[in-house]
Amino acid sequence: MKIAIAQINPTIGEIAANASQIFQFALQAEQQNVSLLLTPELSLCGYPPKDLLLNSSFINDMAATLEQLAHDLPHSMAVLVGCVQPNAQYHQSGGKPLFNSAALLHQGKVEQVFHKRLLPNYDVFDEHRYFEPGLQINSFSFSSIKIGVTICEDFWNDEDFWGKRSYATNPIADLAALNVDLIVNLSASPYSAAKPHLRETMLKHAAIRYQKPIIYANQVGANDDLIFDGCSVGFNRKGEVVGRAKAFETDLLVVDFDEQLPDLKPSVIAPMPENDEEEIWKALVLGVRDYSRKCGFTKVVLGLSGGVDSALVAQIAASALGKENVLAVLMPSPYSSDHSVHDALLLAKNLGIQTQTLPIGDLMAGYDTALEPLFANTSFGLAEENIQSRIRGNLLMAIANKFGYLLLSTGNKSEMAVGYCTLYGDMNGGLAAIADVPKTRVYSICNWLNRTTEIIPTNILTKPPSAELKPGQVDADSLPPYDILDDILQRSIHNYQSAGQIVGAGHDKATVTRILALVARSEFKRRQAPPGLKITDRAFGTGWRMPIANKWIDASTHQLKLSPPLHSNL
Missing domain, CATH: 3.40.50.620 (HUPs)
Incomplete structure (x- = not known):
């Protein structure tokens, strides 16, 4: 059975155009006799939709478009579409009014709906603001294959890989216990440097640990400050890459699932960028x-x-x-x-x-x-x-x-x-x-x-x-050499090291205290800056939440003396 990934570039809120992208990719997949087409997380509305989710008209438009898309898609294939679904129990039991979902569209209708189980609430993510976590283990049978369905964060809680759990449940372990033949993941994973390699290492670990083939469909493109690298990928049960979509481009990746093995067979493997630069x-x-x-x-x-x-x-x-x-x-x-x-x-x-x-x-x-x-x-x-x-x-x-x-x-x-x-x-x-x-x-x-x-x-x-x-x-009149400055900033901002730890790593105490004081008192400037493209795991954007009126002092190097601002309007 042929399974394809539509690695699309949705625009947030452009629901009809996003549906058209899915439809066009489905027509291409139909020409290659694809039976199941995967799309990224929230592919119908684009990720992250943020407070558009609080608008009932936005939700209604999505629901109507989903029904129309189901009607229009080739009936010869099933399509998993990332979308939002209302929480029918919201008024009775409380919680959040929506689910982050994947809808299985087949033969003109919405055949099944699966809800995301793990909702991230760190860095740029704020999904608890909008969504109720799903409680059901998500799977469906198609042809003779039992397919487990996960959505983005559902894959990022393997204690064997990370050395800890961030959530009480592990959806991948649950699916393995159900003895599914294949696990698919609809994702919108924001880019940061070296993350595509980390992501593949994590997926490879899961494929080997649970002896399950995995197909990972990721969003590509940029929405505001967030960039999505694509790099959708398939792994066989041995943890070998059998197919990879292009990096930073839209793409259609087709892989073949051999029902007798049962496993994925080798397909097109697009190269990853050669280096960080x-x-x-x-x-x-x-x-x-x-x-x-x-x-x-x-x-x-x-x-x-x-x-x-x-x-x-x-x-x-x-x-x-x-x-x-x-x-x-x-x-x-x-x-x-x-x-x-x-x-x-x-x-x-x-x-x-x-x-x-x-x-x-x-x-x-x-x-x-x-x-x-x-x-x-x-x-x-x-x-x-x-x-x-x-x-x-x-x-x-x-x-x-x-x-x-x-x-x-x-x-x-x-x-x-x-x-x-x-x-x-x-x-x-x-x-x-x-x-x-x-x-x-x-x-x-x-x-x-x-x-x-x-x-x-x-x-x-x-x-x-x-x-x-x-x-x-x-610049050297006001700042230390940039290799020193950037190492101090890396240790403080990304590695969460204290002033004492940074000094202990070999940096001059006076330089460290001055730089950390400048970082703290420059928050008012960053708050007024234009949006900046995020390419690290700790950017001065939506995931950075620091107070402007901040008088906390890191005492790990004893008393820190605030330095005057540089090129400030104060």
Whole structure:
């Protein structure tokens, strides 16, 4: 029996168009004599729908579309569609009003419905807000095969793999006890670096442990800050990959289930990205492309400074939308070096993108004149430096507003963490393309992009990074070297290490205390930043929930002294 995965790219709330995608994939599958087609989690409405689920019209539209889709689909195959189902017991027994479900559509009708049993409530997930957990072990018989059905998180609770349980039940163990022939999983698993490999390791472990073939159908595409890598995959009972869909692209993967074995036979195995840099690059390009497309933008604008961050964002934009749809704006000040302007223009030439130069010296002078009565008898400082950034931010927003472009902000994660950025200046934008990419990773991706041809000028990669807001300024005047800074941030933000543990790992105590204080007091900036594409397991986005008015001090290195903010408007 042939089973296929429709690795689709749904848009949240575009229910009819998502149903059309499923229908078109079903027609392709029909041509290959597929008997069962799988779609991702909540494929009908797109994941995550968030508070759209609180709107009864949204739920009713989904229900009507599901019925129509069942009627329209080829009757020769069954299709598992990710959707939402009402909780009929809600008014009598309480709980949540909805289930996160998979509907089995067959021969013109909704034949069965299965509910997700494990509901994640961590990082970017908030499913307890909307859904009631399913209580039934989910399986159905098709042809002569008994198929177990799971939805995303149902697979992520194997204590033998993780060393612990996060939930009381293990749906995979329950299905194995029922002696199903095959386990399928409908998923919408948000991307983070190296997660596709971790996911396959987990699935392989389950296939070997329970001696069951597994088919995993994942969503692809980007919705807001979340990116989905696809990489849908099939494993046989030995834990061998027998089929894999493309990474970061829509795809139809067909695998053959041999009912006599019973097991999956080898099929097409698409390659995974060769390294972390290629994987993250593909994720960022997809993220920018889908955010632009799904929000109705066809062109983007960004400030091009001659630095490495804007260089990377420019190349992402050109790859995502096409070089003809990118406008790079150079805004040199009296403090901008000649090499920065030259480097920016050379990069733009290499990429083939349009540029516009808007010098800001006269605008700076105008601000100086306007503020002179108030700023008289004070020294040049952060306020004056930040004016430059805010002038640039205003110009970019004016261009975006005038022509309907999406403004991409170019700040990296290291800067966002410690506040080395300016509110209403370089933080302006509709999307922060590399806000979850540490500075050291920015360099490694750029070097990877230059592996065969120099696209990003070498001088951009070798010169000391600088905001160029005053004569001779370099980042090292305010921050430790980026390899040190990023390691401290990794240990604190991702590994949840205390200040004492980070110092114990070999970092200077004064540096650690200063950096952690800057992270804490920069929360007000991050709260006002544009959405940033998530590519790590701990991004400054929907999964980051820190208070702004925060006076807690990590005493593990004794008393910490708060440092002044960097490039702050306070």
